[in-house]
Amino acid sequence: MKNNYNFLVSGISEEIYDLTLKHLAQQYVQGATFCYNFERKEDVLNISLEFEINDEFVGLKCDFYDDYESKSIIKNKNxxxxxxxxxKEIVKLFNKIFNYEAPWGVLTGIRPTKLFHMLYNQYRDIETVRNILKDDYLVTLPSINILESIFKTQIEAIPDVYNLNNDEVSIYIGIPFCPTKCAYCTFPAYQIKKNDSRMESFLDMLFKEIDLVFDVLIKKGKEVTTIYLGGGTPTSLSAIDLEKVLQKIYSKINSNKLREITVEAGRPDTIDIEKLEVLKKYNVNRISVNPQSFNNNTLRAIGRIHSVEETIDKYYLSRDYIDTINMDMIVGLPGETKIDIENTLENFGNLIPDNITVHALSFKRASHMTKNRTKYPVATGNEAEEMLDITKKWMKDNDYIPYYLYRQKNILANMENIGYSKKGHINLYNIIIMEEVQTIIGIGCGASSKIITKDNKIHNVLNPKDPVSYSNYTEQIDKKLNIMLEYL
Ligand code: SF4
Structure with missing residues (x-):
């Protein structure tokens, strides 16, 4: 990967193609700029990109070549x-300019596996899907292989995956509290305080919203497939409040239909025996106990107040109560090198969690880390890619199967996040949300609802992010309920 490029673009509309160009370029270089007025810049490599789009073909040439290096015949002009x-023309040219084959080709979206499902539904033949991804989307062979493997695992885990949206929905509950805020976080996660007055009003509204949402679900004859309590860290609640929330949910659902209930317990410092007993009592199948790193210096640097030792202790404590334990790790945390990644994997080798989710560090615009980027030195793109490759190899060698994958914007080295699982421990909710195969109703702070209509259109509704606005949510909730009434 090289840095400092300025592309002088002509022949296409900035309005329509600027974002596409930027997203595609991120696969090769960080911080490239695009000018549409031939303005050359000092101290960077200026490269012209001349497009010709007419009724018959799309052509693209640049300084490096004196003829159309690539040319596509347009068959279908929508x-x-x-x-x-x-x-596709841009990627073909960039692959040549940078002498690097972009793993995801023209795909810039966050859900490449969803495209695999869509194409499979259309052609019902895996070989055809593979060829389309290779020829029309320029996805590389290793990426196609991982998509195919994830696709097959998902179908095996949820054989009725394409019928899930008929009579059932999944539920997400957002609990917006955490012990401290991690430096990279932009989730609704408010630092919890002793006798926090926001807690009572939040729970009041949460219970109200649960009542209102389930009134509609019952009216529409919808059962619940999976429930996911996230946030924030739901185990930031006291054991008593956690039980109240679970009790409330169970009072509304037909538990015979429920296939899975997950609770994020991501911060080891929020886990204790009392809460684990509550989780077990309500048949919670899966929790996350997230180390992110097994290096205490890194944990301190990113604002997590638990230690490596506490993560390990709480993991072993949870084993007696919960069937599936997930552990998240982040590749590319500030100051970390390959040695830290190997150390994390060595610890996983000792603990053998049922799920491991490998995230690449993401620089979300509103996070403390992004706003103070110089304070957080991170690995270069190449180093980060090497680290990710180490995790992939380790997972394979240790019988962890990839079962969902997603990409993010502004992610280190344009890498992807991958959820791995031991056989028999696959988390259904993660598949449902990633592949958008079922309506998810979000309840609570920052909870996002995705209401999928019978003709596969998606209506998104986002709840207020902070607990104070959420407490006054009563006034806007009708909008969501009306969408549910109309489209479920
Ligand atoms: S534990 Fe998760 S939700 Fe809480 S602050 Fe950290 S990243 Fe955000």
Whole structure:
């Protein structure tokens, strides 16, 4: 990967293609700029990109070549298809300029496996899907292989995956509290205080919202497939409040239909025996106990107040209560090198959690880390890629199967996040949310609802993020309930 490029673009509309160009370029270089007025910049490599789009073909040439290096015949001129063809020409050229084959080709979206499902539904033949991904989307062979493997694992885990949206929904509950805020976090996670007055009003509204949402679900005859308590860290609640929330949910559902209930207990410092007993009592199948790193210096640097030793202790404590334990790790945390990644994997080798989720560090705009980027030196793109490759190899060698994958914008080295699982421990909710195969109703702070209609259109509704606004949510909740009434 090289840095400091300025592309002088002509022949396409900035309004339509600027974002596409930027997203595609991120696969090769960080911070490239695009100018549409031939303005050359000092101290960077200026490269012209001349497009020609007419009724018959899309052509693209640059300074390095004196003829069209790439040219695609346009067969179908709808806007979406044209955009894919233009993207394909860009990727073909960038692959040559940077002498690097972008693993995801023209795919810039966060859900490449969803495309695999869509194509499979259309053609019902895996080989055809593979060829389309290779030829039309320029996805590389290793990426196609991982998509195929994830696709097959998902179908095996949820055989009725394409019928899930008929009579059932899944539920997400957002609990917006954490012991401290991690430096990279942009989730609704408010530092919990002793006798926090926000807690009572939050729980009041949460219970009200649960009542209102389930009134509609019952009216519409919808059962619940999976429930996910996230946030924040739901185990920041006291054992008593946690029990109240679970009790409330169970009072509304037909537990015979429920396939899975997950509770994020990501911060080891929030876990104790009392809470684990509550989780077991309500048949919670899966929790996360997230180390992120097994290096105490890193944990301190990113604002987590638990230690490596506490993570290990709480993991072993949880084993007696919960069937599936997930552990998250982040590749590319500030100051970390390959040695830290190997150390994390060595610890996983001792603990053998049922799920491991490997995230690449993401620089979300509103996070403390992004706003203070110089304070957090991170690995270069190449180093980060090497680290991710080490995790992939380790997972394979240790019988962890990839079962979901997603990409993010502004992620280190444009890498992907991958959820791995031991056989028999696959988390259904993660598949449902990633592949958008079922309506998810979000309840609580920052909870996002995705209401999928019968003709596969998605209506997104976002709840207020902070507990104070959420407490006054009563006034806007009708909007969500009306969408549910109309489309479920
Ligand atoms: S534990 Fe998770 S939700 Fe809480 S602050 Fe850290 S990243 Fe955010």
């Amino acid at each position: 806007r979406k298809e044209l955009k894919r063809i233009v993207s």
